[in-house]
Amino acid sequence: MLRAYRRFNRMSQHKLAEILGYDKTYVSMIETGRRTINDVGTRRHIARTLGLPTHVLGVTDSGDADFAAMVQFGDSVIRLAEIARQAGRPVEAVDELWPLVARLEARAAEGHVERDTLMLLGRARVALGLSLGTVLPEERMVTAARWTGKALAIAEHLEDQSFLAHVLRMHGNELRKANRIPAAIARLNRPVHLSDHPEGQGAALAFLARAAGERGESDLFDEAMERFRSLLDQGHSQGMLLNPFTFREVGLRGLVSTGRAAEAIRLMQVGQVDTAPAAPQWHVIERVTAGQVHLAAGDHDSASDALNTALRAADLHRLPHQVQRAIRAARAGGLTEISAAGEAALTRLQGLLGPSESDD
Structure with missing residues (x-):
């Protein structure tokens, strides 16, 4: 850590030793591993003097213990918020997520960027963005897209393909709702190929078809709907989006948006599908x-x-x-x-x- 600090700050061993109040030889021994610092006081002194977070040098405090507990129940908070949103209680979901997101953001700002922390922060950001995208009016929808965009910034670096595909789907849809249609289509094309399960791919296709319809791109809309139908024909019907009810609604709306109202009318006359909305x-x-x-x-x-x-x-x-x-x-x-x-x-x-x- 000391060697990395010196390189980053273009500092000599002698200068670092002077700052810490140590002998240059002592600093050299620490850097080469010939001397291990085991006492907490010395580690705190180094961290405080160099302006480093104490946890970087392995020093924890009561706040770290509290945070570890929060990480454990943070997953439950996100899942319960998602259940509330899907059950038609999006405001309740927002109220549950705000305290968690605020605590995680503060933790990250202090330099705590462990993988588990970043994953939880990314999931919390996208969940908050989705909930805000449900309760906000159109003129404020950019706020929801901003939060899902923050989640994407994390997902791009975690090397977790499933999570990246999820965030791309949700961010793309929030961009669409914020009337950033070209950007939405660009994002939504990626998870169509990245998604590693039918439910995720179906969700990406539903969102892509919606965005293509709103932009008037009939060919892209038709292609997405054809692939969506193929998944349903293969017996894949699950989740909020990959189901006949959603397929019919996305189809009706897209046909009207692409100037094919007559086809939408014929589809409407067929009658409702025999499934309830998710x-x-x-x-x-x-x-x-x-x-x-x-x-x-x-x-x-x-x-x-x-x-x-x-x-x-x-x-x-x-x-x-x-x-x-x-x-x-x-x-x-x-x-x-x-x-x-x-x-x-x-x-x-x-x-x-x-x-x-x-x-x-």
């Missing part, structure tokens, strides 16, 4: 999309029913982004009463956003 927010997402397709077909009554259902559920689960989607659809279809109800719901939800759900 999470409450997906029911809301699907109802807004259904409203858009009904409007394209000129069926204002069915569109009104779908959008009203979506607004009630989005208000209940505090999903401002979906309220904003419903407002846009209602305005485009001339459904003024529904758009007004949506504006009122959006005002209520924005008033509920506390400091933990605001920009970082």
